[in-house]
Amino acid sequence: MQKQKTYWTRNFILILLGNALLFMVYNMQVPVLPLYGKHLGLSPAQIGIFVGAIMFASLVTRLFIPWFSAKFSKRGLLIGGILLYLVASVGYPLLSGFGLLVLLRLFNGLGHGLTTTYFATSAAAELPMGKIGEGMGYFGIGTMVTASLAPLLALGVVHRYGFTAFFLTCVLTLFAAMLTIVGTRRVTAPTPKSPTSAPVFDAQFLPQCGLVFVLGILMSGVMTFTPIYAQLRHLTGISGFFFVAAIAGVVIRPIVGRTFDRRGPRLLLLVSTVLLTIGMVLIALVDRNWILLTAGVFYGVADGAIYPTLEAWIFKVTTLANRDTATGMFLNAYDLGMGLGAVILGWVVEAVAYQGMFWVLTAVSIVYIGVALALSRGTRSLGVD
Numbered sequence: 001m002q003k004q005k006t007y008w009t010r011n012f013i014l015i016l017l018g019n020a021l022l023f024m025v026y027n028m029q030v031p032v033l034p035l036y037g038k039h040l041g042l043s044p045a046q047i048g049i050f051v052g053a054i055m056f057a058s059l060v061t062r063l064f065i066p067w068f069s070a071k072f073s074k075r076g077l078l079i080g081g082i083l084l085y086l087v088a089s090v091g092y093p094l095l096s097g098f099g100l101l102v103l104l105r106l107f108n109g110l111g112h113g114l115t116t117t118y119f120a121t122s123a124a125a126e127l128p129m130g131k132i133g134e135g136m137g138y139f140g141i142g143t144m145v146t147a148s149l150a151p152l153l154a155l156g157v158v159h160r161y162g163f164t165a166f167f168l169t170c171v172l173t174l175f176a177a178m179l180t181i182v183g184t185r186r187v188t189a190p191t192p193k194s195p196t197s198a199p200v201f202d203a204q205f206l207p208q209c210g211l212v213f214v215l216g217i218l219m220s221g222v223m224t225f226t227p228i229y230a231q232l233r234h235l236t237g238i239s240g241f242f243f244v245a246a247i248a249g250v251v252i253r254p255i256v257g258r259t260f261d262r263r264g265p266r267l268l269l270l271v272s273t274v275l276l277t278i279g280m281v282l283i284a285l286v287d288r289n290w291i292l293l294t295a296g297v298f299y300g301v302a303d304g305a306i307y308p309t310l311e312a313w314i315f316k317v318t319t320l321a322n323r324d325t326a327t328g329m330f331l332n333a334y335d336l337g338m339g340l341g342a343v344i345l346g347w348v349v350e351a352v353a354y355q356g357m358f359w360v361l362t363a364v365s366i367v368y369i370g371v372a373l374a375l376s377r378g379t380r381s382l383g384v385d
Contacts, residue, residue: 007126028169087104264313265310
C-alpha cells in the first residue's frame with residue numbers, strides 16, 4: 001500500500017461513491033424526519049427521541065465491531081448494513097405510531113453503525129499513511145457533495161409529492177449505494193483473528209472521541225431543530241441553509257486535509273471551532289433568510305473542518321491492528337453525542353424554547369474552543385511525515 005503511486009484506485013472510488021450515496025440518504029432524512037414527526041403530531045421531545053434513536057443503535061452495533069470484523073468480510077457487512085437502512089426506509093411511510101417509528105429508527109441505526117464504520121475503515125485501508133489527511137478529506141468530499149444536494153432534493157420531493165415519494169427516493173438511492181459495494185474487488189480481506197483480539201475501547205483515543213462527542217451534540221441541535229426553528233420564524237431558506245453549508249464543507253475539505261498533513265490538528269481546530277461559535281450565534285439571532293444562509297456558511301466550514309480533522313488525527317495515531325477499535329470508538333462517540341443531543345435538546349426546547357436552545361449551544365461551542373485547544377496541545381508534529 002505504501003508503494004502505490006495513487007490512492008485513486010477502483011476500490012477507493014467505489015467506496016467513496018457508496019459512502020456518499022448512503023450519506024445522501026442520511027442527509028435527506030435530516031431535515032425531513034423532524035418535519036415528518038411534526039406532521040404526525042409528535043412533541044419536540046418525541047421528535048428528539050425519534051431522530052436520535054438511530055445513534056444509540058449505531059453505538060450498540062459498534063460494540064460488536066471486533067467480532068464482526070473477525071467473522072465477516074467488510075463488503076458483506078456493508079451490504080448487510082445497507083439492507084437494514086432499506087428496511088427502515090420502506091417502513092417509515094407505512095407506520096405512524098411513535099413506538100413503531102422508534103423501532104424502525106433503531107433498525108436504521110444498526111445499518112448506520114455497520115456502514116459508517118466499514119466505509120471509513122475500507123477507505124483508510126486504501127490510503128498510504130502519508131496521505132491519510134488528504135485521502136480522508138477527499139473521502140469526505142463525496143459525503144459533502146451529496147449532502148449539498150440532499151436537502152434540496154428531499155424538501156423538494158416532500159413539498160411537491162409528499163412523504164411517501166420521499167421515502168421511495170431514499171430506497172432507490174440505497175440500491176445505488178449497494179451496487180457500488182458489489183462492484184468492489186476483494187483486495188482488503190480481513191486478517192484472521194479471534195473475536196476478542198481487538199478491544200472495543202482504548203484510552204489513547206479519548207481526546208479525539210471526547211471532541212467528536214461534543215461535536216455530535218452541537219450538530220444534532222442544528223440538524224434536528226433548525227428546520228422547525230426556521231419554520232416558526234417564517235423563513236423559507238432552510239433548504240438553502242443546508243445547501244450552502246454543504247458547499248462550504250466541500251470547498252474547505254481539500255484545504256483541511258493538506259493542512260492537517262503539514263501542520264497537524266491544532267490550528268485547524270482553533271479556526272474551525274471559532275467559526276462554529278459564530279454560526280451558532282447567527283442561528284440564534286436569525287430573523288432573515290440572508291442571516292440563515294450566512295449562518296449556513298459558518299456552520300458548513302466548521303463542520304467540514306472539525307470532523308475530518310478529528311478523523312484524520314485518530315487514523316494518524318492508530319495502527320492497522322487497532323484501526324477497527326479506533327474507528328468504532330470514534331464513530332460511537334459522535335453518534336452518542338448526536339443521539340443524546342437530539343433527546344436532551346428536545347427537552348431543552350420544551351424548557352426554554354428554540355431560540356433559548358440555540359443560545360445554550362452557543363455557550364457550549366465557546367467552551368468547546370478551549371477544550372479543543374487543550375486536548376490538541378503538542379500535536380503539531382503529527383502533520384510531519
